[in-house]
Amino acid sequence: xxxxxxxxxxxxxxxxxxxxxxxxxxxxxxxxxxxxxxxxxxxxxxxxxxxxxxxxxxxxxxxxxxxxxxxxxxxxxxxxxxxxxxxxxxxxxxxxxxxxxxxxxxxxxxxxxxxxxxxxxxxxxxxxxxxxxxxxxxxxxxxxxxxxxxxxxxxxxxxxxxxxxxxxxxxxxxxxxxxxxxxxxxxxxxxxxxxxxxxxxxxxxxxxxxxxxxxxxxxxxxxxxxxxxxxxxxxxxxxx
Ligand SMILES: *Cc1c(COP(=O)(O)O)cnc(C)c1O
Numbered sequence: 688x689x690x691x692x693x694x695x696x697x698x699x700x701x702x703x704x705x706x707x708x709x710x711x712x713x714x715x716x717x718x719x720x721x722x723x724x725x726x727x728x729x730x731x732x733x734x735x736x737x738x739x740x741x742x743x744x745x746x747x748x749x750x751x752x753x754x755x756x757x758x759x760x761x762x763x764x765x766x767x768x769x770x771x772x773x774x775x776x777x778x779x780x781x782x783x784x785x786x787x788x789x790x791x792x793x794x795x796x797x798x799x800x801x802x803x804x805x806x807x808x809x810x811x812x813x814x815x816x817x818x819x820x821x822x823x824x825x826x827x828x829x830x831x832x833x834x835x836x837x838x839x840x841x842x843x844x845x846x847x848x849x850x851x852x853x854x855x856x857x858x859x860x861x862x863x864x865x866x867x868x869x870x871x872x873x874x875x876x877x878x879x880x881x882x883x884x885x886x887x888x889x890x891x892x893x894x895x896x897x898x899x900x901x902x903x904x905x906x907x908x909x910x911x912x913x914x915x916x917x918x919x920x921x922x923x924x925x926x927x
Pocket of ligand 1: 768908910922
C-alpha cells in the first residue's frame, strides 16, 4: 500500500465515523480513532501519525517492541489491545501507555506489583467478552463489575474504560447486542463510581453500530491498512 492509499483510507474511515455520529446525533469529537496496527510496518504507521493521528494499538509485545524506537519521536499514545500474558508485564509497561485487555485479577495484581517496583502508573481498560464466544478473551459480563471493583483498589492502575470485540456476524442486531451490553455494564460501573468513561468498541466492519450504541473509541485495522496475512484468531490467541 502506498502513502496516498493510506491517507485515502484514513479519510474514508473518518467520513464513516463522522456520518455515523451525525446519524446517532453525537458529536464527532466524542469518538476517538485507534489505529489497530498489528502487522503494519513502522513506516506506514508513521505516515498516519504524521497526518495527525494520535493513538495506535498493538496485539503483540514483540511488535510493540520492534516498532517502538521508530515511532518514539512522534508524539502518540500506544495502547496494548491483545491478550496479555503475565510474563510480558515488564515489557508492556515499558512500551505502552494503556492496556485495554485487563481480563483477570491475577494479571492486574501482577501489573500492580511491577508498577510499584518501578514507581509508575498505567491506564487500563477492562476487556469484556460480550459475545460469550470461547474463542475470545475478556471477563464474562456477569463478573465484570466485581473485577473492576478489585482493579480499582490497585492504586497504580488507572481504570479508564471498557473494551470489547463484538460478535463477527452479518446480523447487525446480534452485534448490537454486544455493544449494548458493554454500555449497560458501563452504566452500572459508573453508578458505583468506577470511572469507565471510555467505551472501546467497533472495528472496520461494525463501527457504525458501535457508534450508535455509544462507542468513544473505534479500533480500525483492515479498512485502513488492508487485509492481514492471518485470520484474527491468530493475533488474539497468544501474545508473542
Ligand atoms: C485487529 C484488531 C482490531 C481491528 O480490526 P479490523 O477488523 O481490522 O478493523 C480491533 N481490535 C482488536 C482487539 C484487534 O485485534
